[in-house]
Amino acid sequence: MAYRKKKPSINLSFLPSSSSLGPPSSSSDATPYTSNLPPSRYEDNNSGGGADTGRSSLSSRDDDDSVSNLPSPLEASASSTTYRSPDLGLSIGSDYVRIHSMPAASGKKKTPNSLESTLQIKSSKPWSTHLKHLKPLGRGQCSTVYKSILLPSPVDSNPPLPPESSRKYYATKSVQSYDNEKTSQILKEIGVLSRLSCPCLVSFEGAYFKDRTLSLVLEYMSCGSLENYIGGSIPLNVIAGISYQILYGLSYLHWYKLTHRDIKPANVLLSSSGQVKIGDFGIASGRGLKDASGDSLNSTVVGTGMYMSGERLRGKKYKSTCDIWSFGITVLEMSFGRHPFHGMGTVEIVMTIDEWDGRVSNLMGRMEEPGLEELVGLCLAKEEKRRLPAELLLESPWLKERVEGVEQASGIVRRYLMTKTLVEDEEEKDMDESMAESLASLAGMSLED
Template sequence: MCEGLKRDYQLCEEIGRGRFGVVYRCISTISGDSFACKSIEKRLLSDSTDLECLEKEPKILHLLSGHPNILQLHKIYEDETSLHIITDLCDSGDLFHRITTTTTTFSEPEAASIFKPLISAISYCHRMGVSHRDIKPDNIIFDSRNKLKLADFGSAEWFGGGGGGERRTMRGVVGTPYYVAPEVLYGREYNEKVDVWSAGVILYIMIAGVPPFYGETAVETFEAVMRGNLRFPARVFRSVSSEAKDLLRKMICKDVSRRLSAEQVLSK
């Protein structure tokens, strides 16, 4: 194990496992505070895309450090076999678990308590010139104080614009069925408003209990997303306010020029 990591942190139990490595709870030998250590085995990185994601995510997390609702990067250690990334410890589950285990839909105040810090984090990313590109409930996690943290920036892209620099559009099919914006699936150039679409879908699911676009297979789901025919079934949305439905229409809007920006959503 990396000598610097052994000196600065005591590794404890395993709390997660992914395609490239293991996440441990760890304790700072200096402060006694708990953190998460994501240890990635380099031999499992099979191609240049994996390597690019590995290199890009810490840089983006470092750029975004400081916002209370974005997972904070604290330290990086590297040895011959592994990369070890120290981040906030978020041991209170993710939004996907909360959505799938609740017996009822979220009330509007409950949904707002999650949605507001999420859109604040997204807006901050966009001000810094970063698009997450994979906003979904699995990547929205909670720490021991129940504070929301936006995580997993492996698909994120820097589009510029932060600090007044030149902006550029993005390409590439990334994202997850149900949440991906239609312009991504069409293979067009797109901008950071893909994150607004995804956040709108999450808000819809919290309020309705079902996604706005779905199919029996991933292909059918993608086709429904590309049609973008947003509906508000009366049996589900009878008690939902007109303000909430209006916000959803302006976020899950196929016409990107009419779709709200994250900053505009935040000001609503």
């Protein structure tokens, strides 16, 4: 099927209307992204209803009296227990996050799909006193991500853990506030996630500042990253289910003029329910967001080189379609179990892209289905203006034949994860039995003895 640059006559009704300002609310008529999810699940995960739901309440400054007891920006900056980031419009205390106006780009007006709105979030949970870290999930040079749980009473009182059936886990990313670069990244992540609500983006739960440590609390994705599944045999329908949800999240981000800039399997997270979500927004760029030096982010070279498009590798200006290139590389990895530029340095990758004729089959070989190869080709166009945006890729024939929405996509991935777990458990059982037989043989006896 030939794609044209002009807008096709397809259904794009899932996109937010141009008259809406800020992230979609929890009401069904104002949240176009709920249409493909079970209403009960979406409402539970995204409600702004306060303590009953356990989510942060989101409202405009003028419409919500519940945030009136928050310190003013002046009070917040003078408080020793509060971290202030004027550039990102954030104040973070021990039990709240306050969002002020984001600085508008010079000479530009605010648009409906802009994050330059004035919002406030007040945490409904006592993160700084009741959140217990169970184990580290990963460590960086200056930051750590923990698997955490919120206890019914302060951690200092050493309360017992809730029953297993009622536990809810979180992923908590913590960084020492004296590390300016890492602090800038985590603040940016808070600034992005606290303004967005999409079923295919990792949910923001809260943030707090305590003992000179800045912590971001996110939903916990129990099955880890997509990177854990690369290298195995991922069925085509599962590739479709995962791809659909990644594109869904990207279409939402790009609508808000945000570019993730680090799409790769390690930043795509999976849950046991089959949900696939984009995470790690520490280097995201967009209107009103700046890097630590105050520079604009539409030409900064950050991210993972093996997933960068040609224009980014050369240090040229780029648009949100650079995420589409990274998505295309990710699909290739899922399909072939390896990266097309594995083992190459930056210069070699640039040369390979320059010399490549644009045919996917000449990059890694023929893909299993022509429709999937066509989809990847639309993502890996060397000229960024020829790459299709995420919302149009969602309507591509190969995806539409297999997935009709986020709910169905999640179901496909859930069944795959369940089957994979059962197979791995069976293999582990066989391995244990084989090891027992070997030990018995070494001891000169049979298992029947």
